[in-house]
Amino acid sequence: MDETSRERAHRAWRNAERIKRLSDNLIKLGPWGLGIDGVLAWVPAAGTIYSVGAGALLLYEGVKAGAAPWTLTRMAAYLLANTAMTEAPIVGWAMDTLFRAHLMAANALQKDIVARHGPVGATVDAPYWRPVTRPVQ
Template identity: 65%
Template sequence: MDVTRHRAHSAWINAERIKRLSDRLIGVGPIGIGLDGVLAWVPGANLIYSLGAGGLLIAEAVQVGASTATLARMGLYIASNSAMTGVPVLGWAMDTLFPGHLMAARALQKDIEARFGRPAEAPRSSRFGFRRPVAGV
């Protein structure tokens, strides 16, 4: 599979958007909550969202030729995140705090960075954990 640097960086940016939307809409330091955490308390809706967002991340990974190990790790994070929704209250609370999409997105981003470098427009972390926005987000 011949993947261009531009396509790989586009996947990196898409992963960043999904990561933010799912697990970092509101965040302070290492703790954040996104749509996945809010929807954890809506039976059915969270599973649909979790699998949809996870499916988009996996599709991006496949399209840019991510390694088998990266795909397996991403699948494990997404499956774990989605499985929690089956346990009422305790599972929902755990899902609210478990950043499965964020971890899957980071795995994809690290894979892309190792092969294509970090995109120039990628956000940089500050020492307080806040990030400057990604262009277009």
């Protein structure tokens, strides 16, 4: 296994984690969560734009990670269903708020990455930034 492809796949795993948190898990409500996608579902054009953009980014990460075609197909199906719901006012918006497609697509991608490249290690999950420390004088 090429170390570069493993590194890229694990980066895709982390990006999928961020997208699912932002889209569907900013505020946890028991087993459910509410995120940007659920809130923007009630704003007609903004909800669709966000849903398509975040979904396209997830699919891009899946392609870059070398996900299986079946995984990419499942992800696309979840995301298309989510986007289609926003076309129906009120009922569709409510369904879109409750249907956590970005989370489901991200989970499918993450499972594929773990199966192909192994779990994301603690060293890979290190933060991208470090606080600046100045010597005590």
